[in-house]
Amino acid sequence: MRDVFLISNVAGSVLLLPTGANVPRAGLPEGMRLAGDVLPLTHAMEAAGRGLRAAVSMGDRSGRSRWSEPLVGAGYALLALVLLAVFERGSRRRAPLDVM
Numbered sequence: 264m265r266d267v268f269l270i271s272n273v274a275g276s277v278l279l280l281p282t283g284a285n286v287p288r289a290g291l292p293e294g295m296r297l298a299g300d301v302l303p304l305t306h307a308m309e310a311a312g313r314g315l316r317a318a319v320s321m322g323d324r325s326g327r328s329r330w331s332e333p334l335v336g337a338g339y340a341l342l343a344l345v346l347l348a349v350f351e352r353g354s355r356r357r358a359p360l361d362v363m
Contacts, residue, residue: 283308303339306332 279285281299288296288305299305310332 278302279304281305301335303335306335 281288281291281295282302282304283291283299284304288299291299
């Protein structure tokens with residue numbers, strides 16, 4: 264039996280910390296702020312804070328170009344597809360979905 268729910272819940276809670284969802288990002292250590300910069304939830308929260316128009320306009324106050332957010336999203340989509348293929352191959356080999 265695999266306990267995937269505990270692992271995913273703990274990982275989700277830990278990943279919320281550097282995004283600024285629970286505490287302001289200004290109060291976080293520099294390493295946590297840098298880790299939060301690569302998480303998509305951080306970008307979504309900043310976009311919601313600035314407003315959608317400011318987030319996609321050219322030369323907004325954060326210094327990002329209009330293509331930075333779509334590129335981050337495309338990178339995560341590519342990573343998700345690669346991981347899906349890897350996990351699917353592993354599940355076909357070991358059949359872990361049948362284990363309970």
